[in-house]
Amino acid sequence: xxxxxxxxxxxxxxIFAGVDLDIERGSVxxxxxxxxxxxxxxxxxxTGQLMADRGLVEVEGQDVAGLQRGGIYQMRxxxxxxxxxxxxxxxxxxYENVAFPLREHTxxxxxxxRHVVLAKLQAVGLRGACRLMPAELSGGMARxxxxxxxxxxxxxxxxxxxxxxxxxxxSLGVVLRLxxxxxxxxxxxxxxxxxxxxxxxxxxxxxxLLSGGLVIAAGPPSALxxxxxxxxxxxMHGLPDGPVPFHYPAPDYLEQLRQLS
Amino acid sequence: MLASLTSELLQSLRIxxxxxxxxxxxxxxxxxxxxxxxxxxxxxxxxxxxSGALSLVIIMLSGLFVGMVLGLxxxxxxxxxxxxxxxxxxxxxxxxxELGPVVTALLFAGRAGxxxxxxxxxxxxTDQLAAxxxxxxxxxxxxxxxxxxxxxxxxxxxxxxxSMIGIFGAQLVGVQLMGVDAGQFWSQMRSAVEFGDVMxxxxxxxxFGVACSLIAVYEGYHSVPTAEGVGRAxxxxxxxxxxxxxLLDYMLTAVML
Numbered sequence: 269x270x271x272x273x274x275x276x277x278x279x280x281x282x283i284f285a286g287v288d289l290d291i292e293r294g295s296v297x298x299x300x301x302x303x304x305x306x307x308x309x310x311x312x313x314x315t316g317q318l319m320a321d322r323g324l325v326e327v328e329g330q331d332v333a334g335l336q337r338g339g340i341y342q343m344r345x346x347x348x349x350x351x352x353x354x355x356x357x358x359x360x361x362x363y364e365n366v367a368f369p370l371r372e373h374t375x376x377x378x379x380x381x382r383h384v385v386l387a388k389l390q391a392v393g394l395r396g397a398c399r400l401m402p403a404e405l406s407g408g409m410a411r412x413x414x415x416x417x418x419x420x421x422x423x424x425x426x427x428x429x430x431x432x433x434x435x436x437x438x439s440l441g442v443v444l445r446l447x448x449x450x451x452x453x454x455x456x457x458x459x460x461x462x463x464x465x466x467x468x469x470x471x472x473x474x475x476x477l478l479s480g481g482l483v484i485a486a487g488p489p490s491a492l493x494x495x496x497x498x499x500x501x502x503x504m505h506g507l508p509d510g511p512v513p514f515h516y517p518a519p520d521y522l523e524q525l526r527q528l529s
Numbered sequence: 530m531l532a533s534l535t536s537e538l539l540q541s542l543r544i545x546x547x548x549x550x551x552x553x554x555x556x557x558x559x560x561x562x563x564x565x566x567x568x569x570x571x572x573x574x575x576x577x578x579x580s581g582a583l584s585l586v587i588i589m590l591s592g593l594f595v596g597m598v599l600g601l602x603x604x605x606x607x608x609x610x611x612x613x614x615x616x617x618x619x620x621x622x623x624x625x626x627e628l629g630p631v632v633t634a635l636l637f638a639g640r641a642g643x644x645x646x647x648x649x650x651x652x653x654x655t656d657q658l659a660a661x662x663x664x665x666x667x668x669x670x671x672x673x674x675x676x677x678x679x680x681x682x683x684x685x686x687x688x689x690x691x692s693m694i695g696i697f698g699a700q701l702v703g704v705q706l707m708g709v710d711a712g713q714f715w716s717q718m719r720s721a722v723e724f725g726d727v728m729x730x731x732x733x734x735x736x737f738g739v740a741c742s743l744i745a746v747y748e749g750y751h752s753v754p755t756a757e758g759v760g761r762a763x764x765x766x767x768x769x770x771x772x773x774x775x776l777l778d779y780m781l782t783a784v785m786l
Contacts, residue, residue, distance in 0.1 A: 315663060341665040348663075355660035358652075369664045372671070417664075 269314070269425070269457070274323035276306070276313060283309055285481035286323070296451050296458040298468040298489065301478035302503060302512055307461040308352075308429055310478070314459070315347060315427065316340040327425070345373065348418030352430045354410035356402040356417075362389070363398040366417045373421065388416040392446060408439025415446055419454065426450065428460045432467050440467065447471050465504055469493065477503060479512070555747050558669060559677055566674040576679025580641040580742075581686055587640055588633060592691035595628055596620065596698025603699065604707045613703075614713035618721030620699035621692075625722065625730040629692035631778050634737035637684055638770035642745035645676050646766040649749025650759035658750075673750055677742045684738025685731055692730065729785050736777055741770045 269291040276284045283306040291297045301307050312318040313325055316332045325332040327343060335343060356365050366385045370376055376384070389395040392412040402410060411431060418426060428447065432440050448471045451458045462468050468475065469489035477485040477492060477500060485492050485500045493504050502510035518524075566573060599620045607613045649672070652658050658668040696718075703709040745766045752762030 317659070317662065341667075344663055344665040349660070351656045351660055351663075353655060355656035357657055357660075358655070369666070372664065372666045421664075 269328070269459075270324070270326050271310075271314070272324040272326075274310075274313065274325065275321045276309065276318070276323075277321060282481050284313075284320075284323075287478070287481070287483055289476050289483055289486070291457060291459060292474065293457050294451075294455060295473040296447060296460060296471050298472035298475035299459060299461045299478065300463055300465060300468060300475055300503070302463065305478045306481070307463075307478060311349070311427055311429055311459070311461055315344060315349065345421060346423055347425045347427060348421070348423040349427045350411065350414050350418050350429060350431055352433055354402075354407075354414035356405075356410055356413055358402050360402075361398070362394065362400050362402070362405070362413050365402070365413060366398075366420055368417065369421050384420065385416075388420050389413075391419070391450070392416045393442070406439070407434050408436065408442060411435065411439070411443055412446065415443075415450070419450060419456075422454070424457060426456045426458045428458065428462075430462055431460065432462055432464045444471055465489075465493075465506070479503070551751075552743065552747060555750075556743055559674060559743070559746075562670050562674045563678070565670060566678055569675075572671075572675035573678045573682070576675045577682050578679075580637075580645065580676070580680045581683030584637060584640045584683070584687060585690070587636055588687045588691050589694050591632060591636055592629075592694035593698040595632055595691075596624065596695030596700075597702045599623055599628070599695065600699035600702030600707070604703055604709065613707070613709050615717050615721075616699065616703040616709050617696075617714035617716075617718035620703070621696055621718045621722050622726060624692040624695040624699075626726055626733075627730075627778075627782075629695060630688045630730050630733035630737055631774060633688040633691045633734060634684065634741055634774040635771055637680070637687060637737075638741050638745070638767050638774070641680060641683070642741050642766045642770050643763045645680065645742070645745035646749035646752070647759055647763045649673065649676070649746060650752035650754075650762045653750070653752060654754040654756075654759060669750070673746050677746045680742030680745065681735070681738045684741065685734040688730065688734035688737075729781075732785070733778065733781050736781060737774050740773050740777060744770045744773065 271287055271289045274284045274287040275282070287310070289299075299307055299310060309318065313320055314327065314332070316335060319333055328346070330339075330343065332340070332343070357368060360368065363385055366388055367381055370381050370384060374381075386395055386398070389398055392415050394409060394412055394416065397405070397409065397413075402413075405413065431443050431447070435443060444467060447458060447460060450456060460468060460472065472489050475487065475489045475492055476483050479499055485495055485497070487495075492500060495501065495504065499511040501507065502512060508514050600616065603616050603619045603623075604613055607615055607619065649658075652668075652672065658672070661668045661671060700711075700714060704711045704714050748762040748766045748769070752758045
């Protein structure tokens with residue numbers, strides 16, 4: 269998958285101003301950046317939910333911008349996506365959530381469908397929870413069910429949007445392990461969008477750091493951790509002030525206090 | 530002053546025309562999906578249950594009370610002209626042609642319409658619709674269409690039940706309480722109510738069913754994915770549905786009289 273010269277703006281506000289990146293087949297690639305840099309927007313552009321103003325987004329040699337609705341749906345059948353909150357269908361139980369893509373896209377006999385669904389739930393350790401409703405699941409369990417649903421059609425590309433948000437350390441460890449394990453055992457290509465630097469460095473083969481609408485650093489997570497450039501250092505080490513200022517732009521405080529008095 | 534007023538009026542007109550255009554396009558998109566939706570009729574049946582069966586209690590209770598009020602008011606009015614035996618035909622015609630379809634539609638907008646809009650709005654806010662898109666499943670086909678058809682099919686059934694219970698309520702008050710002769714009540718009704726009167730009610734309830742269901746699914750599907758956005762979509766569903774139902778009622782009555 270490759271992106272070249274990607275430009276995208278919302279209401280005249282530029283989000284991306286020439287992003288270039290490559291995703292190697294079979295790798296786990298991390299896309300990092302401070303909040304509001306457009307990481308999720310980038311995923312939406314890759315998956316054809318949004319269209320770029322300019323530039324190329326190419327998935328398996330296909331230009332996403334050149335695809336019609338049917339073509340985009342065909343492309344998405346080879347993708348799985350994990351949303352921030354899992355996005356499970358709340359009126360279906362765990363089993364039916366995982367079975368949902370199979371029921372929509374295939375005519376599998378019920379016995380075979382059951383076999384596939386249970387195998388995927390077993391892979392994420394939730395075969396025993398198959399009759400629970402989404403409201404009965406913890407955040408970590410919901411995320412794991414969503415992973416099972418994302419891999420049920422045996423995709424080639426798996427995309428994770430902020431998969432670690434709000435997870436306790438055990439659930440986080442489980443999700444981290446699953447990302448690596450599924451990528452390697454199923455031969456997937458994975459893209460993980462997050463701002464959790466330390467968690468990502470455990471699983472990612474390669475990482476991109478986005479800021480100000482551009483890729484400001486690229487390389488293995490260990491290389492980014494030792495990068496000395498100020499903007500990269502601020503993000504990787506979580507420094508409160510730097511190129512991304514602590515204070516939101518405001519008029520001079522002393523002047524404002526004088527006016528108030 | 531006049532210039533700014535004119536520009537505001539033009540702006541409002543532009544917004545209204547845009548909304549009508551968007552509604553029309555959405556409706557056309559839904560119509561295109563009808564054959565495919567009928568092939569998966571079990572999804573529609575589920576929604577007939579959600580929109581129709583779950584609205585039954587409120588419809589039946591309201592029908593009973595409206596019928597009882599009609600019985601009381603009708604008796605009071607007809608007694609002045611010494612024709613209280615016409616109560617049966619007056620109540621039946623009022624319910625079948627007017628009150629049944631209109632009140633059912635207003636209740637449907639308040640009960641099932643808001644449920645549809647908020648459900649779809651919450652599905653958008655919690656990324657369930659986006660997740661379907663990512664699974665290469667068209668949410669309009671899989672989620673919106675069955676709900677729309679469920680509402681369309683429910684409305685005439687609910688209106689029929691409303692009118693039936695309403696007539697029973699009018700009979701309860703007129704015959705049991707006020708002493709109108711039961712034979713006169715039913716025979717006057719049978720001779721006065723024609724097939725065309727029943728069809729007028731059926732046509733109205735079908736049109737109201739399409740309008741209320743379309744407004745509910747449109748507002749829910751296009752709601753802003755926030756708590757405030759879902760709330761606003763729900764409110765808009767009730768307000769727009771109520772006004773449109775009354776407007777359509779006038780137009781249909783004028784055409785069918």
